[in-house]
Amino acid sequence: MSxxxxxxxxxxxxxxxxxxxxxxxxxEANLANPVIHLEDGVECLDYFYARGAWATRERAEPAVVxxxxxxxxxxxxxxxxxxxxxxxxxxVPVVILSSSREESDLARSWDLGVNAYVIKPVDxxxxxxxxxxxxxxxxxxxxxxxxx
Numbered sequence: 001m002s003x004x005x006x007x008x009x010x011x012x013x014x015x016x017x018x019x020x021x022x023x024x025x026x027x028e029a030n031l032a033n034p035v036i037h038l039e040d041g042v043e044c045l046d047y048f049y050a051r052g053a054w055a056t057r058e059r060a061e062p063a064v065v066x067x068x069x070x071x072x073x074x075x076x077x078x079x080x081x082x083x084x085x086x087x088x089x090x091x092v093p094v095v096i097l098s099s100s101r102e103e104s105d106l107a108r109s110w111d112l113g114v115n116a117y118v119i120k121p122v123d124x125x126x127x128x129x130x131x132x133x134x135x136x137x138x139x140x141x142x143x144x145x146x147x148x
């Protein structure tokens with residue numbers, strides 16, 4: 001039996017409707033991992049660098065970051081750029097979960113080192129199933145190196 005720390009799943013999504021559906025899907029996946037919802041890239045970096053509202057958080061890095069691209073204040077590609085240039089964060093798995101089908105967003109995400117790029121299905125049931133499957137894969141099945 002593993003005594004590995006149960007790391008959170010970070011959901012960075014400015015659409016409240018999409019965030020609520022994603023959180024419901026992750027709950028239905030029966031994961032032990034807590035889900036932390038952040039509303040934009042600035043809040044995400046505050047979380048990573050334990051600033052502001054996150055100054056006292058536990059230092060466990062997330063099992064995976066589900067990251068939207070198009071957000072106010074700071075977009076997902078800027079967050080991904082920052083993560084991949086930081087020695088401490090560069091191995092944290094990042095899945096872009098976006099409604100963008102633009103080839104430039106897709107190519108740039110892969111160039112920046114994204115681990116997966118999933119286009120949000122328009123259909124609510126498909127979106128729900130996609131997020132549930134992502135949560136199970138990244139939080140349970142995926143083996144990642146120690147992030148400390």
